[in-house]
Amino acid sequence: MTTSTLLAALIPLVDDLSRDLAESERYQRLLRALRALFPCDAAALLRLDGDMLVPVAIDGLSSDTLGRRFRVSEHPRLRSLLENDGVTRFASDTDLPDPYDGLIQNTHDRLEVHDCMGCALRVGGKPWGLVTLDALDPHRFDSVDLGSLEAFASLASATVNVADHLGALARRGEHEYARAEAYRVAAVGTAHEMIGQSARYRRLVEEIGVVAQSDLTVLITGESGVGKELVAHAIHAGSTRADKPLISLNCAALPETLVESELFGHVRGAFSGAIGDRRGKFDLANGGTLFLDEVGELPLAIQAKLLRVLQSGQLQRLGSDREHRVDVRLIAATNRNLADEVRHGRYRADFYHRLSVYPLNVPPLRERGRDVLLIAGGLLEQNRARLGLQGIRLSNDAQAALLAYPWPGNVRELEHLIGRSALRALAVATPRPKILTLRAADLDLSTYAAPRDMRHEGEHESEHEDEHEAQHTAPHDAPRDAPNDGARETPAKDLRQALLDYERTLIRDALERHAQSWSAAARELGVDRANLSRSAKRLGLK
Known part of the structure; x- marks a missing residue:
């Protein structure tokens, strides 16, 4: 040269x-x-x-x-x-x-x-x-x-x-390092970070940078699986409280009788089994941030007590007659439309307005364009290390399939899909490859497409519509006369029944894994609990 x-x-x-x-x-x-x-x-x-x-x-x-x-x-x-x-x-x-x-x-x-x-x-x-x-x-x-x-x-x-x-x-x-911190989640134990380049993602990061340095209460909304907890971690990491604790509580994971004790703590003898004093989440988060996930599941009585703490900063442990002050920044998240819940009398209007001082909506994965490939890249690298491979790559048709799929379960569904597909593709690869290539067939997205009532949370669709959707679930680009490894073509009635059986098995297995907790099962499946309940009734599980 x-x-x-x-x-x-x-x-x-x-x-x-x-x-x-x-x-x-x-x-x-x-x-x-x-x-x-x-x-x-x-x-x-x-x-x-x-x-x-x-x-x-x-x-x-x-x-x-x-x-x-x-x-x-x-x-x-x-x-x-x-x-x-x-x-x-x-x-x-x-x-x-x-x-x-x-x-x-x-x-x-x-x-x-x-x-x-x-x-x-x-x-x-x-x-x-x-x-x-x-x-x-x-x-x-x-x-x-x-x-x-x-x-x-x-x-x-x-x-x-x-x-x-x-x-x-x-x-x-723009308040020093708030925007930089919003791009990555540095919290201990967090398995993922925020990744993206799309316009919707950049707007979200900008919003995080704006609100992070304030002490405003933030209500994070969005569908199940979009990464609302990651957003909460990013807000905390970009705040002046970043060196203080971030304490999380999943409001749907606890029975109603224990929520108050978890939030506010209790003193010895407050109830049967309270053998000693116990600090609540507010005390643990004092000086830092409290993240309430699935805040839409809070009982009305607890909403009233939380409202008082948010207004005055004073709280009272269960069984105690003494109040003490805490300094806590609250971030809440929900996949429910709380405004609708208020209109139907299932949520307190005053508590809702206190929560939504700064509403922040996390876009679904299907609206983030090619971000799906970036997120998939991070997941592929994690699975490469876990499976002991030199590399895992996506073929062109696999990338196209990821971009075309609507992702009803959002990032959580993508995470499960990548892990499952890599494991299965490696199991059938002979000899064991150093570099594993995932193709569209390995992803098998048509098989794992959720039924319509699971894809559109909050929409009250009739049983007839759900059955009609099941009858017409098929890969969009599959030729009608494509061979099926020599097997005879499956009748439409059998396909419909197979889809219903598969949906029934998914729900039953999730319930068994979570000790019949409908809220926990709904979280795993990436759906709203009310929609899961309707699906279970239609399938004869309730």
């Missing part, structure tokens, strides 16, 4: 340092210039976040790569790049697995990367992340001038440094 060629590519990037560009555009321009200088099949920019490498920009890799999180300890190539100074190129016959195996676009059956190099990017003397280049041809980088790549890496470090500084200034203007 000549000096003039290198300068011609670097000068526009130097100009970009002084331009007001979105962080994503700045990084994407960096990768485009990188691939122009050093032709390869894929390039990526990854930011180091704790012990994880998070892709912030990709070029030539599948979309779901942006949703993946690469644990450094599980990927020896990435660890080697971080630990070494300068550019590292791996031998084409190395036995170290490449994290991008199976992820390079338009490779058909060529899944494994054969030529790979990259280097660490450092800002202020500390590792910021990595830039990587990959090629399927094992000799692609034979003629690459590593010195030129090191020069490019220096400019890349300057670019990420500028992007970081600009981002910090923007966040400080």
Whole structure:
């Protein structure tokens, strides 16, 4: 590579340092210039976040790569790049697995990367992340001038440094780090983080950033499985109470007789079995945040007592005649339409208005476009580690199937689907593959499509409509005369009965797993409890 060629590519990037560009555009321009200088099949920019490498920009890799999180300890190539100074190129016959195996676009059956190099990017003397280049041809980088790549890496470090500084200034203007914290959930024990790039997702993150720094009570609404608890964690993480406890209580998981004790605590002798004093959730959350999930399930009597605490900050433990003050920020979540519940007399109007000081709606997955692929990427990486595989990828038809599916159970349904499909696909794969490819047939989305009354929560559909839906449930793109492994075509009546039997089995099994708790079963199935009850009656289970 000549000096003039290198300068011609670097000068526009130097100009970009002084331009007001979105962080994503700045990084994407960096990768485009990188691939122009050093032709390869894929390039990526990854930011180091704790012990994880998070892709912030990709070029030539599948979309779901942006949703993946690469644990450094599980990927020896990435660890080697971080630990070494300068550019590292791996031998084409190395036995170290490449994290991008199976992820390079338009490779058909060529899944494994054969030529790979990259280097660490450092800002202020500390590792910021990595830039990587990959090629399927094992000799692609034979003629690459590593010195030129090191020069490019220096400019890349300057670019990420500028992007970081600009981002910090923007966040400080919007209550310091609230927006940054809203992008990820750092709570201990939380298995997932908020991931997305769609317009609906970005608006939600902006709303979180707006309300996080206040002490306003937030009511998070949305369908089952959309991630309302993640939103609550993000609000807490971006608040001034972030270093204080976040205490959660699922209001539907407790019998009515125990809710008051769980919330406010009790003193010894308050009721049979109260052998000592016990602090309630409000006391435990003092100074921090209390998250009440499924707040629509609270009994009317408890709503009145909660209203008093929210108004005065004073609470009284069960069995005690003394009051004490707590300082708690309340976040509540529900998949019910509480305004309708108020109109029908099933919810207190004053309590509803006290809860919904700042309403925040979480969009369903079907309205978030290609976010489904990013979320799937993160789930695939989790399952890759759990199953001990080198990689798990989605074929093109699998990606199309995920994008076309309406996701009645939202992110929770996607999580279960990815885990189930990966396990089943691996079980039938012979020999055991290093890189597992999930195809549309492995996802089998038509089989797991929920009945209509489970998809539309809150809609009171008749038994006739439910049966009509079951009669017409079939894959949208399945040919009518498609062969079925030599078996005879199943009559429509048998298909209808099979769907009803399957629905009956799902509900019965969920109830058994949760000791006949209808609320817990409804949560697992991703439906409203009232809809689940109607389905059970129609199926003869109640």
